Amino acid sequence: MDASLPATPDPSFTSETVSLVVGGTSGIGRAVADALRARPGRVIVAGRSTGLDVADPAAIEALLAGxxxxxxxxxxAGSQAPGGAxxxxxxxxxxxxxxxxxxxAVATARAAAGRLRPGGTLTLTSGFxxxxxxxxxxxxxxxxxxxxAVAKVLAxxxxxxxxxxxxxxxxxxxAYAAMxxxxxELMLAKAATTLPAGRVGRPADIAAGYLFAIDNPFVTGTVIDIEGGALIQ
Incomplete structure (x- = not known):
């Protein structure tokens, strides 16, 4: 288990706990799945490499139904959003x-809503x-x-x-593997010099935020920023 993640698992996790990470086959999602695997219970990952088309609501519904x-x-799950003016x-x-x-994300929320057990959580991903x-x-x-905005309404x-x-x-x-x-390395190093934290994020850093959202029963409708201080520059 990565030393940067909480060492004490949430006691609410048992051998019967089921967690699903959509987009869990790479990057941040994989780090979340790895962290959850350190706890009791079953962890399911789904994404492009497992054959899931996240843009197909019927495929997401079938996944959750199964x-x-x-x-x-x-x-x-992320996407390659075009940039430019x-x-x-x-x-x-x-x-x-x-x-x-x-x-x-909306289709996943809809499919999960009727299947989440009492005490369950849904955690989405945005960006700074x-x-x-x-x-x-x-x-x-x-x-x-x-x-x-949608997450706050759903909460x-x-x-x-x-x-x-x-x-x-x-x-x-x-996400930067094609470079x-x-x-x-130059891009990441240059970005690190502009951030108050002095470095860019690592997947385990971000995964800790999902665990916080899952573990803390008094957190809902909240956006958890983990961005090295980018928003206060």
Whole structure:
């Protein structure tokens, strides 16, 4: 178990606990799944590499129906949102990004709502650009802000089930695997110098936020920022 994660598992986890991580086959999602595997119970991961089309609500419904009652659902699936100024953005690509990250999260919430056991949790994923006005990033800003807004409504609508959002900052994951290794390291090192934390995030750093949302029974309708201080720059 990673030393940066809590050493004492939540006592509510038993051999009967079922957790689902959508997007759990890589990056932050895999770190969340690994952390949950250190606890009692069953952990199910789903994503592109397992054949799940997150943009297909019927596929998500079938996934949850096949699992049955579940205790914790985490949605970390991401998308390649196009960047650039308004006039240059490919709106088709923008819609496709929303279909995966935003509508995929909504479909997962809908499919999970009737199957979460009492005391269950739903934790979604946004990103720090939701609340940082950055030219050229309006698609990511809109998508992540929409997730945060919907989660707050769902926290009331689905209560006493708890609904929260983890909002990561720049994190060193496979999302940058297509870059040349030297360019990737340079980009991450340069970003680290601009952050108050002095470094970029690691998947385990972000995973700890999901565990907090799951473990703390007094947290719901909350956005948990884990972004190295990017929002206070």
């Amino acid at each position: 699992i049955g009652p579940v205790d914790h659902v985490v949605f970390t 308004l006039a240059a953005v490919d709106l088709g690509a923008a819609r496709a990004a929303f279909d995966v990250k935003f509508w995929g 650009l939701a609340r940082r006005a950055t030219p050229g990033a309006f698609v990511k800003t809109a998508m992540n802000a929409a997730i945060e 009331r609508e689905l209560a006493p089930l708890r609904v929260n959002v983890v909002s990561p900052g720049l994190t060193d994951t496979e 040349a290794p030297d360019s990737r």
